[in-house]
Amino acid sequence: MADHTAPGLAVRDLVIAPSASAITQGIAPGEIVGLAGLDGHGQELFLKMLAGLEQPLGGSIELGVSGTFRKITGFRKAVASGIAYLPRDRRANGIFPTQSVLDNFAVSTLSRDARLGLISPAARKARYDIYREKLSIVAPRPDAPITTLSGGNQQKVLLARALALDPAILLLNDPTRGVDVATRHVLYDVFRGLAADGMGLVILSSEIEEILLLCQRVLVFRENEVAAEISGEAMTTESVISAMFGRAA
Template sequence: MEKVSKRYGGVVALHEADLAIRAGAIHAVLGENGAGKSTLMKVMSGVVTPNEGRMLLDGHEVTFPGPTAANRAGIVCVFQELSLIPDLSVAENILVSNPPRRFGLIDRRAQRRIAGEALARAGAPDIHPDMLVRDLPLSRRQMVEIAKALAREPRILILDEATSALTKADVRTVFEVLKRLRAEGMALLYISHRMDEIDELADECTVFRNGRNIQSFATGTRSRQDMIEMMIGREYRHAFPPKVDPPPQVAPVLSCRGLTWGRSLDKVDLDLRPGEIVGIGGLDGQGQRELLLALFGVLRNWSGSITVGGAARRLASPRDAKASEVGMALIPEDRKTEGLLLPMTVGENLTLAGLGRISAFGVVDRAAERAAIDALTAKLQIKTASPDIPVGALSGGNQQKVVIAKWLMTEPRIILLNDPTRGIDVGTKQEIYRLLRRLADEGAAILYYSTDYDELIGCCNRVLVMYDGRVTAELTGDRITEHNLIASALDVGDATTERVAS
């Protein structure tokens, strides 16, 4: 890539960007959300056309009118936002663009065979090709996305936060797959905010900031501190806001007892007090997501009891949960499909959850709406050219800010968060950490599931660790350590953890 520029109206997404990648190497691209990484990837893969610059493949200048042309040239992407069709099978998704045919009809047997080979190559032979994608958890869908890319036999594989939704076991599997592909001579472009992954996988790195490439270097020749400061353009201090524990005599604002739902939740007990951030830990898929959904009224037919402010509540829908007498908000796992309406504007998404506060008799007060949009944009420092552009045009970090801001408009007193910093940059993470602590200090009660142990350690007053649908341990104070979190997640316990009776 030589002197590549891309503008969207007055917004410059890329400015004279250069990038060189080679076969048999993993090249990491680093930068904050909005730094230009995704735009560069879309130019490479034919999704967008640059305004200036050129691209050379094997020394020959190439242009791609669309993704199909890029695929034919051997350039394939694995996007952070999945491109799968939920109501189709795994095999149909993997070969959706070029299914095998026999006598003019799709050859289902060959389709299953090719899909099975792709899944095995991706390290996911346990996923059956005939399963519907909608029946798979997010982490397994991501593995299908990787298999879909490998089925196209790429020469250059671009991975955009491809591990952000994976379990730790799947991450290890993908690492081995990527190392094998590198040994086979494939060129891999790897976009990630996880520095541990960069250290382990990358041969070379390029840092982008404000649409420009700042520097390229061999992995290991720059410290993490140096790389982060290159990304954000200023000195970096990685620190979580100081914790403030609420007085022990404060009554819980939210309690549940014996909360059970199918095989996912098994007699969960929980107390959440105003002013505290309670973390939920454990291996992915141990009931954490279902706990948040049950509390927010998404799941039906659960048993047990939920009390809010000392009063028993039967939360049968999200409408019940967000009602003023309950005051609950949920920041969901997948901002693209569960948190935002991508074709709608930034402003429309910001006010979506709180329309009742700015309308009367079904008519929205436009002046109040604009004031609310301006206030929320300023409060969360959302970077947007205008509140009238589609929210899908924002960077991932700014989209996540919109999801959070949307619910802050309802002034919730109970905030449920499902891995809210997945796939966003270090600078935006810091802003979210400070925001959560400020909300807690103002009296909000926060229940926070995260797959990042550092966040649980740095942000939370207490951590409840779940295993097989049960809360098996509670960690407090200096017992909230990575060692204890891992030991509790594996249900092997430790002398320093507080065991919770079954």
């Protein structure tokens, strides 16, 4: 478990459902932590609480930056504090389907493109181009409707939007769901690069192999509690599945 006094995300005595045991965890800078579990066993609820989208029944979530801890009490506070969240269902909760690729990218960070109080199209495009190159986004042009892009490239635009917030912690809800194999490996390389640069990542994945490939440790949820925390050589498909079903590995 990460040091709760260190910078990063500190989860203390978090209760996510009635009669469930409290969760205390730390997510350190540069760490990639996986969340696993059978559907509906609390891992997605936990991730949304970290993002400020759901309120816990007890306990606290704090983000430590530059020696100070900020309590996360809602989504806006989470974003302002340095937490970015990539939703699971990009069509329902992520993209703005009537807007362009560039508008979808810039919607969360419009103030960064202002020059003398006015939005600078050149500044906005220059900022988008940085992430287009970094994430290998394939788009015909920035003003094309986002719906003209493949699912994988839509996902990259949403990731670019999240990264443009310069977060300390990135929360990813099944980030490679519905994307092709090539895009998946581009995203894996990006995630590893972000962690190497000091960003903390929490990845919920429905694919155990993905967690084993990317994460230093995994929290396995069962009945709205952390049933097991597995790391290092103990992280195997068998050990994760056993914890998901409440069996000893």
